[in-house]
Amino acid sequence: MSHRLPDRTTLTLIKGKPVRYRVRHSRRARKMGVQVCKRDGVVITLPYRVGLKVVPELLEHWADWIDAKADEFGVRHGPQIRQFSTGSEISILGTPRYLAITNLPNGRKRPVIDLTDDSLTLALAPADVFDVRPVLEKYLRRLARQDFTERTALWSDRIGLFPRRVIVGERTSRWGSCSGRGTLSFCYRLIMAPPDVVDAVVAHEICHLAHLNHSRRFYALLDKVCPGHRASMAWLREHEDDLLL
Ligand SMILES: [Zn+2]
Secondary structure (H helix, E strand, O other): OEEEOOOOEEEEEEOOEEEEEEEEEEOOOOOOEEEEEOOOEEEEEEEOOOOHHHHHHHHHHOHHHHHHHHHHHOOOOOOOOOOOOOOOEEEEOOEEEEEEEEEOOOOOOOOEEEEOOOEEEEEEOHHHHOOOHHHHHHHHHHHHHHHHHHHHHHHHHHHOOOOOEEEEEOOOOEEEEEOOOOEEEEEHHHHHOOHHHHHHHHHHHHHOOOOOOOOHHHHHHHHHHOOOHHHHHHHHHHHHHHHOO
16 A cells, blocks of 8 residues: 655646646634745645645636745745755754765765764765755665665564565655555655654564555554554644755
């Protein structure tokens, strides 16, 4: 079973011009709302039980305002990507690290990366300095592969269920999934989340090796092995934007 993130962008026309928006369901929201900002782009917030049917009407109602704000914030084609530079913060396993970007000595091209308890230093060739995300992504993928593989082994022993394979990749719409053939997949960006959140996703997918559904038996097993999983999932829903790269 897989876990679709509730938020995905959709392209639409507003006043004849393309705009990308995202729909977010919120447990706290009492009313429907539209927000526009740099970081998140155009976001429609719906109370948990309100379906997507209302979206076209809402867009229509707010068309003038969305059109103006999308241009004002430069988010017509989606949120402005996160900019990483010296002084930015990036969390690794929930611990914020101060990002420092330095230049490699002349002629050297391979990035040199140094992670400490409170900093992440990237020594980069001039070509990589302006957009550090590709280097950062490669590094986080490597960290994630190692961490999630070890964590899966630990939880497998604990639960007594063993996957055939563990894959770490980019899942734009899922944090983790389990295939019928026993392959577990995880999104590398999860490495930015706190350890107990990563544990909960790993435990969840391992429990799917016994029950490939979200049945009562599945949750009985997951509740037993990882009692905190609900709080972790709530954290993920709340903070998924912080785990973007
Ligand atoms: Zn599941």
